[in-house]
Every structure is written in structure tokens, then in C-alpha cells.
Amino acid sequence: MHFALPPRKTSRPPPYLPRTSHLPGLRRTRLKLIALGGLFFLALIYLITRSGGGSSRHGLPAARVPKGNPPVVIVTVLDSTKFSGTYLQTVKQNRLQYAEKHGYQTFLAKITDYDLEGSPFSWTMVVAMRDALTKFPDCHYVWFLDASSLIMNPKLKIEEHVMPSARLEELMRKDLPVVPPDSIIKTFSHLRGQDVDLVISQDKEGLSTSSFVVRNGEWARFFLETWFGPLYRSYNFQKAEVHALEHMVQWHPTILSRMAVIDQRTINSYAKGTTAEEYKDGDLVVGFPECVTVGPQECETRSKPFAQAWKRVFESV
Template sequence: MLLPLGSGGTNTNQKKQIYKLNLFLNNNKRKILAAITLLFVLFWIIPSSSHEEINYNTSSSLVSKVFSSIAGVKSTSPKIMIILAVNSGGGVLRWKSEQEWAIERLSISNKRNFCLRHGYGLAIKDMTTDKRYSHEYREGWHKADVLKQTMREFPDTEWFWWLDTETLIMEPHISIEDHILNRLDSIAERTIQHFNPLALPINIANIDYKERPDLLLTQDCTGFNLGSFMIRNTEWSSLLLDMWWDPAAYVQKHMVWEHREQDALESMYANQPWVRSKIAFIPLRSINSLPPGACSDQANDDKYLYSSKENDFVINMDGCSYGRDCWGEMQKYMNIYEIKNNKWYNKLFGI
């Protein structure tokens, strides 16, 4: 650091100032270095969601593909891809409120950071212009259509993980392979014998449970919960999505099926052995924990409710738009997320 010098050279006072400054710097090197390090850490741990704006493309799909340079992955498609369907332009049926915008930005940032950490893909599907989903509540069936589109875009991706917008991944340091895929044999149920909230037929003819599961589902108090599920990229999955999206069933049943696409899949599971043979059920709290109020008739059942102490992987604010506060719930669990994951020593030491 140099002080300004006069045209006539350095006078005595300037020399004294420079000497004192050099003396101060030499005597306080460690303190200055520590202060710089602290500032770096403080800026580093500030969540990116508080600074960044989400920029959307004009196309129907904004895809962020992140690969680990350490692992040397050079594939054109990630092994696992998260899919989020959002209404980035303001909504299909109506314009979104400020809180709905905030929920969307928060959810996208949460999934993006998780994918960055593990080298997964993130497909953000913009549903704004897809008016066909708004006809007579057809919007609920968009999951099948969006999955079909994304599978065509990324034919080499093995697993697609659908997540609703009102969800948060609470344990970002855990990979989905370690948490689910590598231990399916120990956590998955191939039948509904032990948990059957809809009283579906437990057994039907011609089922082969020895087949490898291609669809991983969870159940809550109302049946199949499709806010978070995983599907493998196979010919069986493609056929299932075609049948699920088939307009014939929609036309016949859309006024009867209260839960729309959920009821459609449950009906296929109940009656089609080829469907049941490739589905496995994993514990709800493994990828789909619920907040109080989501299953109001069983509000205190540990089988459903998110537990921070037990490090549940995902929280799903399922049904929050029906008499609950979606933004309030998202804020509550985001605060828990920050306490659990944004401590500076967690980041420094990888805890």
C-alpha cells in the first residue's frame, strides 16, 4: 500500500506514516489473514437463493446438467434427473401471487443446489403455455406427459425423479443412490399387504414380483402420493406413461376420480398385473415426509410426519393450498434446512 506522494518527493511526515503502516502490517499479519478468511467464509455460506434470480428460457424446458469433474463424468446425460414442472410465466388458470413466485424460486434453488452437489440433472418444465392441462382439471395428468417428453429428451438417463414444487430436499449431502437405489432390497415392499389405506386387492392373478421394479412409489393416508416418486427409463415405463395419459380413461372417469391422476394410477395397479409386477413401495418418509395437517385425520402418526431429528430426506407440503399456508410451511422448513446445513463448519469439513 502506498500513500500519495507530493511532487517534491517524500517528506518526513509521509515517511513516518509509511513506516508506521509497514510496522502495523508486519505485526498484524495473522489478524488480517484471519479477518479476510472470515469474510470469505461468511460470503460463501450465504444461500444462493437470497442473491440470485431465476432466469427462464422461452422454451418449454430449462435443463441444467451438472457433472462431477472430480469423478471425470463426460456423459451427455446424467444417470439421475430431477423433474420440476413450474408455471414460470404466471400460471395456467390464473396469475400467481408473490408468495407463489417465492415458493417456486425457493424450490428450484433447493433442487439446483442438490444436483450441483451430486452431479444430477435438473429439468425445469415450463407449463405456462400448456393450456390443454387446464381443461376440466386435466392439469393433474401433466406428470405423465412431462415425463414422456423428458425421457425422449434424455434417452440415456436411467432414473427420473419427479418432485412437486412445494417440496424441499432437507439432507442435500446424501445421494439418492446411497439413500434409496443401492438399498432397494432392504427398504422396498413389493406388495401392499402391510399397508393398504385404499383397501385395494392384495393379490391378483399373473403377477411376477421377481421382476426388477421400475416405479418407486410411496403411500400416505389417502393412497399413492405422487408428489415425489422415481421412475426408471425403460420400455415398461414408456408403456405405463402412454396408458396413464390415455384420454379414454380421463374422459370416462375425470368427474369420478377425486384425485385425478393418482386415482388413474391406482386403478391400473388394482387391475393390471403387468403394472403391479414392476412397482415397488418405499417408506413414505424416505422421500416424501409430510407436515402436520397433510393427513389431518392421522395428524400425529409418525409414519407420515417429517422428523428433523431422524433426518428425513424430503418434506412435501402436500395439499397446502387447501386451507393451509404454503408459503408459511415452506419458510418453516427452509429455516430448519438452513440450521441443519448452512453452518460454516459443516461446509468446511464436509459434515
């Protein structure tokens, strides 16, 4: 009689087979419900944060939207080494009266207010702009106006005369050399008014920082921080912050893509200049950019007839 022999053992173990789950059906159902509930909760949080303004489209905290209180902050830097005391009082009165009429605020800084770490005092304008945004986080616009200028037309408002998208579409000069006369870098031909955050003009020398407007927002803070960066301040530009700005605009599309160059007389007329620059009755501003090179009394002398005209106009409205 032959008996079946037991199977011979082998040195090769059978392949590992993972145990199959034997969870009860009820437990699997509960786990599915918990997972679905978790997904629903996460989706709900995502939708709330997106629609409620608490986050950006990338899930990061969204930028704070300014309420427009005040609509505009006028920033002017006062330098007693360049201007007489009488003239500076005229400038202060000019800014305060105009701001009061339109519900604006003024930010009148002195060149001694900030530690510029050895940089020329002209850089104060950039720090003052940044400081104004910190002090008035709900403003819509910050308008820098140099102390060598006077506001002449109290009827014109920045948020109407310059900044509306449709108005910017009319004013901006497209495909224009950034630094005249033949810079190969030109203003964007496809730029739309709604995308503009920096409004500035040119004179015969290049970009003019005597009068320019910045729209409050994250881009404005980025722009001012970049402009005041130690690299630009340490570089020996002939005209310090002005040439630094021109360099930024020509080499950084992030800046150029948000900048509109408009006709000079819209916000920056000169008392004397070419036909395109020279002040005419009804213009918003008149400037005396070269008076500081002569002496502190010169700006007072050149501005006197305009100051008298300004006071008469303001008293009549």
C-alpha cells in the first residue's frame, strides 16, 4: 500500500501576501463619512476665505483694500536750507487749504525727520511717501508734490482730474521713450488705465519727480521699498533718487508695467519752460524747479506773483 507523502519543504518561501482587511461594513461606512465630512469642511473654509476677502486666489492673505479715507494724502518735504522761512509758510498754507477743501490730508515732512544712513537728503521724498502710507493706510492715493511747486487750481481733484481709469486712458502716452529723447525702453503700448499704479510726467531732462501720484496698495509698498533699497542709495547716481527711478523703470518690467507717463501740464506745469511745460491759467500746479540752484530767496521771488494769484483764486471758491 502506498501512502501519499507530505509535500516537500522548499527553501523558497511563498511570496508575501498582505492580509486583507476584515473591517466590518459599518466601520468602513463610518470612515467614508468622516473623510467626506473632512473634505466638505476644508472646501467650506476655502470658499469662505476666498469670497470673504480673507485670502487671495493662491490661498495667501489678501491685500487690505483701502476705504478711501482720506481720498488723497499730499506729501511735501520741507527743506529750510533751500527755501526761505516765508516761502515755506506759503507752501504749507497752500497745501493745507487745498487739502481742507477736498477732504484730503497733508503729510509735511522735514529733511531731518529720517535717518538716511548717509544718503543725500533728496531721498527723504521716498521715505516720506512710505511713511504717509503707514500713517494713512486707508487713503486711495498719495500725491508727492515738491516744495518748489504751488497748487493753483482748487477746483481740480486728483481722483477726478488724473486717476480714473477712463481719464488715464486719455492722458497716458504710450510707446514713449522713458528717458528722452531716444531711450530704447518705452512705455507699454497695451497698458490699460485700470492697471496703472504710478502716474508721472516727463520734462526735457527725463522723468520728473516734482509731482507724481501713487495708488495705495501692495504694489505701492513694493515700489517704494525697492526704490529706497540700499543698492540704489549706495550707487553714485548723478541725480540720486531721480536717476535711480529711471534705472528701475528701464530694467524692471514690474515697475514699468504699472507706470503711466502723462502730459506734464496735467500735474506738473513749470513757470518757465517749453510750450508743453509752461504754466497756463487753469493748470493744477505751477513749479519753479530751478529756483533752488540760485538761493533760498529765489523761490520766494519767483513764486510771489503766483502765490498772490493762488490766494485770490482760493478766496473766490
